Amino acid sequence: MIENGILTKTSVLLRGAFKEYYFKSAKTLEEPKKIEQREFGYSHFGQPGMVRHLSFRNTGELIATLVKEVPSDVYCSNAYYRFPTSPMQDKEWTGADMIFDIDGKDLGLPCVPSHSHLLCATCGASSPGAELSGPYVCQSCGSRKYESSSIPCSRCVEGSKKEVVKLVDFLKNDLGIGPDNIGIYFSGNNGFHVHISDEAYVPLDPAARSDLVGYVRGAGLMAESLGVRKGDGSGTSIIKFPRGGIEYGWRSRMADELGINSTSTIKLRNIVDHAGGYSGFKMELDKKAREKGARIDPQVTTDIHRVFRMPGTLNSKSGLAKTKCSNLGSFDPFVDACLLGDSKTIVKVKSPVKIKLKGKAYNISKESAELPAFVAVYLVCKGLAEAA
Amino acid sequence: MGTGDLAKYPFLNEAGEYMRKSGFGWDELGRPDMKDVIERAAQRIEVGVAGDVYAGLDKYEIEILTFIVSLIMVKAIALEPVLKKYALAEARRAEKFLTDDLRKQSEPLKRSLFTKIFEDLFSLKIEMAESDTRLFKVKVTDYLARSSHFHEQEWKLINRLVSHGFVYLDADETVRLVRNELSILIHEKVRAMALPTLPTTIRDRAEELRARFAPRYEYRVLSANDLPPCVKHALDVMDKGENLPHSARLMLATYMLAVGKPVDEIVAMFQNAPDFNEKITRYQVEHLAGIKGSRTKYSVPSCEKLRNENLCFATQECAGIVNPIQFGRKRK
Incomplete structure (x- = not known):
């Protein structure tokens, strides 16, 4: 602020x-x-x-x-x-x-730019949209520094x-x-x-x-955990399921993803070969595991x-x-x-904005608006309005 | 567990208990027929210090006595590196027996006797897996508290069989999980031991071993020429008042702590740093020394880690070392 x-x-x-x-x-x-x-x-x-x-x-x-x-x-x-x-x-x-x-x-959700606003870091002026076609210049004060504010x-x-x-x-x-x-x-x-x-x-x-x-992000899963090891020659691989099996945890999660179980040696061999051998399979497995992991x-x-x-x-x-x-x-x-609370509060809104709070949609285009406190505070906190 | 097993696991309380019950006293160590046990104990230490595992497995009475005498002798030798190597060797010896015993026992009742060792010594509860009799299961949190300090990728939780709060391990892996604790257990046993007046036979043999081992662990007096090139480089950068990356500062401080430099002197080394703040530096050095904060004493980063961080400036004299702390060690 x-x-x-x-x-x-x-x-x-x-x-x-x-x-x-x-x-x-x-x-x-x-x-x-x-x-x-x-x-x-x-x-x-x-x-x-x-x-x-x-x-x-x-x-x-x-x-x-x-x-x-x-x-x-x-x-x-x-x-x-x-x-x-x-x-x-x-x-x-x-x-x-x-x-x-x-x-x-x-x-990295694709919807974010559509509900983001650029705020001038010097004077606080707001402009809708977060995608810039060229360098940012504040239309009010000419500053080139800005912050982004998003209404999820x-x-x-x-x-x-x-x-x-x-x-x-x-x-x-x-x-x-x-x-x-x-x-x-x-x-x-x-x-x-x-x-x-x-x-x-x-x-x-x-x-x-x-x-x-x-573990929860799916980072660092080894191909060996699924029974795929590096062979002697370049790009070659050896398939041998681990002693403990692949029935639990990440092994089971990825086995489901690949459509294999601990008897599908030939199927796994085909998958590995299709991926371009050990290294290719390793990269593919890593990608799949990260997709399955939680993004914390x-x-x-x-x-x-x-x-x-x-x-x-x-x-x-x-x-x-x-x-x-x-x-x-x-x-x-x-x-x-x-x-x-919802006591009436008058604020100066910096740029037109649409929000929905407590089940009611607010489409605010006027510069000065009388709004329930929870709406006014939300806009002020987001840098999109200021006290009148 | 039978008394025979105590020969394999002489560090168990039951072994000490057995000796007490049999009426054995310290004064008996001086008896002439103890000479053989003392010699066995000396060999046990020598084998351990050489990095091997003592293979003797005689009658349990003799093995328990040999173990106890070797503990006394290691204490009397009073060289920390000897104690460390001996403790690790004893841990590896027990690890071998424990793995075999866990693997071989097909009867669940007998197996559970061995799993009791884990519970008694390391507060680690091990259960047998319902689905596969070759597997054991430990709680995820018990597993993590131990495995997270292993470097190999295969020990990362994501590469383990994990289900409903348990990690499933085979016998080898289960025992590997507690190797460090076994070693610490033996290390602590020796540290906590109060030595009685030793019979001449034991004292002389311990003296002899000490005289043989001591020169290996003597360090030359630290002079600028003895500093490893990575540390020297860090000091040069510091002298010029240039900014040293955090990882290089950590290396410099942990190295100086490891060679016994006092905290005050180490703090003073950083005073040329552009962002020097004595209070913060002192806290950080004390934190690394294990005096403040987490109370964990940090070790000097390995040569491999330093290479990855572009902090290695190896010279020919670095040949064969894996940690800067080994640089300049003089072996006579």
């Missing part, structure tokens, strides 16, 4: 809406397990950086701080510490929940959900994690966080988590000291809340996570 005279008014608008939410939000904030062992942090509207190394004994204490400080974003560590308020090196890490992050913007559409949400479904399949069927230990949350903007509360995963170090990340952000899951947006708090990129999805299929973030 750009900070200047006008946007200070905007900050006031956002703070007002967020304050009201936190004042009434006692029920929607989910108290993290072992809250007293977590590190909390938050950011302020219009200010860089984050206030970190905070600790709360219960949600009551936390809500009191949120109402008083009205942060733009609130974070809680996945880690458990003996001394959460100490500097990093003295906190004494005792474990961390495992969390997966699926971010809609990383999925239903295809974006469905794209992210599809990845969540793939991830949950790995978690349940391969890793044996019970459904009660898998929490799916809408991130508050354009993605999902999947929290694992199974205690067995808490002590794992980054190397072990990184191995798990590779690898950095997030391996980080055991990270702070994550806290469930039930608002995301300043949208004004929507990080919300638990009890039924992913029917979950609609623009309804279920849109929790701000």
Whole structure:
């Protein structure tokens, strides 16, 4: 968000809406397990950086701080510490929940340019569409620096959900994690966080988590795991199914994909030859495995000291809340996570925009518009409007 | 498990228990008929230090005693590299027996006796696979906690048989999973041992071994000429006040820690760096030393890793080494 005279008014608008939410939000904030062992942090509207190394004994204490400080974003560590308020090196890490992050913007969905806007990084002016035919020049101030702002559409949400479904399949069927230990949350903007509360995963170090990340992403599958080895001559290969068989996990997943079982030596031989021998098959297998894998952000899951947006708090990129999805299929973030009030708010809209929130479509073309607070806040958070 | 098996697994608590029950005391180590056991123990250590596996498998009473005496002697030799090599050799010896025993036992009850070793010593619960009697299953998290430190791609979870929270392994793989822990177990047994006043026979033999091994592990005093070229290059770049990549800084700090440089001196080496901040550098060096943060002591990156990161400036003197720490080691 750009900070200047006008946007200070905007900050006031956002703070007002967020304050009201936190004042009434006692029920929607989910108290993290072992809250007293977590590190909390938050950011302020219009200010860089984050206030970190905070600790709360219960949600009551936390809500009191949120109402008083009205942060733009609130974070809680996945880690458990003996001394959460100490500097990093003295906190004494005792474990961390495992969390997966699926971010809609990383999925490369083709619909994104059609619902994106370019925002001038200097004056905040907006222009619809995200594809540039030449170098960007702001029509208001001539600046060449810009940011992109996207209003996710239903295809974006469905794209992210599809990845969540793939991830949950790995978690349940391969890793044996019970459904009660898998929490799916809408991130508050354009993605999902999947929290694992199974205690067995808490002590794992980054190397072990990184191995798990590779597993769910489908990265690093060896042709040998399917029984295809390199032969002596160039391009030659040897087919011999592994001792343990190919009935479980990735082996079974890829066997299904290739239409083979542990008796189909000849069929596998044909597939390998068709792919151009060992190396060709290896490349093809790798490609197929990555397609089958879930597109999670690898950095997030391996980080055991990270702070994550806290469930039930608002995301300043949208004004929507990080919300638990009890039924992913029917979950609609623009309804279920849109929790701000509807008091009339007048904003200056920078460029015409179409959105649908709480089940109602808004087609806003006027420069000055009186809108329900949840719509006004959404547009302001997206950089597409400012306080009148 | 029968008493005969204790000859193969003399590190089990049951072996110590057996010795206690049989009324064996430290003072008996000085008896003249112990000479043969002491000689066997010395051989066991020599074989281990040479990187081989001691093959002797005599009566269990003798093997248990030999093992105990060899632990005492390794402690008395008091050379860390000897202890490390000996511990690894003992682990590999047990690994061989354990693999055979797991593989051969067709009766589920007998098999479960061997799987109990894993549970007792390493808190690793192993179950037999329902579908295939040749396979064992361990929990995914127990597997990951161990395998993630193996470098081979085949140990990555994605290349394993994984189903409903378990990883399926054959006997060899199951035992391989705990090799490091076996070695640590023996290492720790020796470290924690308080030596009694030793009979002259054991003390003299240990002294003799120490005199033989010690020169192999002496390092020359560190001088600029003894530094491996990769470290020298990093110091040169630092001297010029140029920016050194993170990976090169890590190599420099871990190398200096490994040769015993004090943290203060290592921090001072970085003061020419354009972005030098003493507080941050100190924390990072202490983190690498295992004093702060994760408490893991970082080792010096291997030559292979340095080559991949374009940090290797090998000279002829580097021939035959796989880690910069081996550079300049003087073997007499």
